[in-house]
Amino acid sequence: MGFLSKLDVPDDSNRFTPLSEDEQALALEKDWTPEEELKAKRKLDRIIMPLLTMGFFCLQLDRGNISNAITDKFMEEVGVTQNEFNVGQQMLSLGIVLFEIPSNMILYRVGPGKWLTLQLFLFGTVSTFQAFQNNYGSFIATRFLLGITESGFIPGGLWTLSTWYTRRESAKRIMFFYFGNQFGQASSKLLAYGILHMRGVGGKSGWFWLFALMGGFTIVCGFILGFCLPDSFKNPCSTFLPGISWFTERELHILRTRVLMDDPMKGKKKKKINIGAFKKAFSNWRLWVHTFISLCNNGPQRAFDTYAPSIVTSFGFGPLNSNALAAVGLFLQIPTSWLFSWFSDHYNRRGEAVLAGLTCHLIGYIFNRSFTELTHLRGVRYFGVVWTQTFGTFSHPLNIAWMSLTCPDSEVRALAMAMIIMGANIAGIYGAQIFRSEDRPLYKRGFAINLAVISTAITLVLVRYVDDIIRRRKVRGQLAEVVPESGSDEANEKGLKEKGQYPDEKQQPIAV
Helix, strand or coil, rough: CCCEEECCCCCCCCCCCCCCCCCCCCCCCCCCCHHHHHHHHHHHHHHHHHHHHHHHHHHHHHHHHHHHHHHHHHHHCCCCCHHHHHHHHHHHHHHHHHHHHHHHHHHHHCCHHHHHHHHHHHHHHHHHHHCCCCCCCHHHHHHHHHHHHHHHHHHHHHHHHHCCHHHHHHHHHHHHHHHHHHHHHHHHHHHHHHHHHHHHHHHCCCCHHHHHHHHHHHHHHHHHHHCCCCCCCCECCCCCCEEECCCCCCHHHHHHHHHHCCCCCHHHHHHHHCCHHHHHHHHCCCHHHHHHHHHHHCCCCCHHHHHHHHHHHHCCCCHHHHHHCCCCCHHHHHHHHHHHHHHHCCCCCHHHHHHHHHHHHHHHHHHHHHHCCCCCHHHHHHHHHHHHHCCCCHHHHHHHHHHHHHCCHHHHHHHHHHHHHHHHHHHHHHHCCCCCCCHHHCCCCHHHHHHHHHHHHHHHHHHHHHHHHHHHHHHHHHHHHCCCCCCCCCHHHHHHHHHCCCCCCCCCCCCC
């Protein structure tokens, strides 16, 4: 079969080799060569990763273009004050938080192909209609609707990755997925620099064209997702092409079996999430710690990202030029985050990577708070902005990859993804009020608040890091009891697996 294969069968119900209800029928036996696995995995990367990353790119364009609009007289022309604008940003985050878990439950039931595609159409449409807002009420309504329609896309994308890839491959793919976010943040500011110059075209403001063009682009990408994104191993077809698979049966067998060999619990997917999964997820204190880490990291980051172009403008740069200048640190963030992700994956140092990222994030706010006194050295102050943008975001996806190792099955993983993204969006609710009108243009109080919040995040990371050290020591003690006569890691690991436990984060941690 070729890269795109039509499966010729007489009956739609038997289009693909069916699995049993709990997906246990697969023989967990490696019957392929390393070359076959590498080829299948590369094909998977070429299909899944660009599509999910593109969706995240569109989401960030639509979510973040408001920060670029405020450099083009958006507040004055719509009739909102800065503090009212902050309320609108809170409504965006509130919409996401309220509908995050329901959205993820729908995705779990209908599959990512249909649900993520529909979401792209929905938030692309809302983003487009933001161009027609003309008062405070319409501003609040569109921000809330945008939050509702975006809710679930990020945890849905993360959960989708977890079903197609093994645990050891997850951190790098999650970071690649978040490149869509980072590239969207950076590109939106460069695109805004050009689009905002369209002020006067058709008698419209520059920000009108900003919303209309970016929202239209998202709708077009929704069609791409609908035609190309495979749903699952059980139904490896896209929403708009239900009879066509991107993978051959042999490739599907390899990809599916390797995932189940890595984590047999991924084969226990049920039709819906049951109450037991909720209990396991919400009673796991480690999941809550990871959620609060993202809650602390993302509030300051969201606030800073919203006002970064305006802060650069306050240094004496032109309003539209400030959008382009505010993109520099975001582009630098992409290779930097890849380096941190490689370190986390290659050396299996999840906690250390998150700790280093948050520490660099903290240093950024130290720079910004200290440089507020250097009113005549705008180059130095601009360096503080670039540094903060470079290190401000990627601790969040690294934290997600770390958290995913504590999930015992796909149901808990789906809920955990929703929990941590909810935490990130709750951060947007309080983060929207950090930079207020009475504190501008230096925002001394705002940067001081950011310092305190990021310090709290670092404390939580240290708690989890020490917990991991203690847990690994405990597991090593259990290993010695299981295979006391063997000193080899391979034999020890085999012994612990026979007891249903695993020695470190390369395998599934002990469920607590």
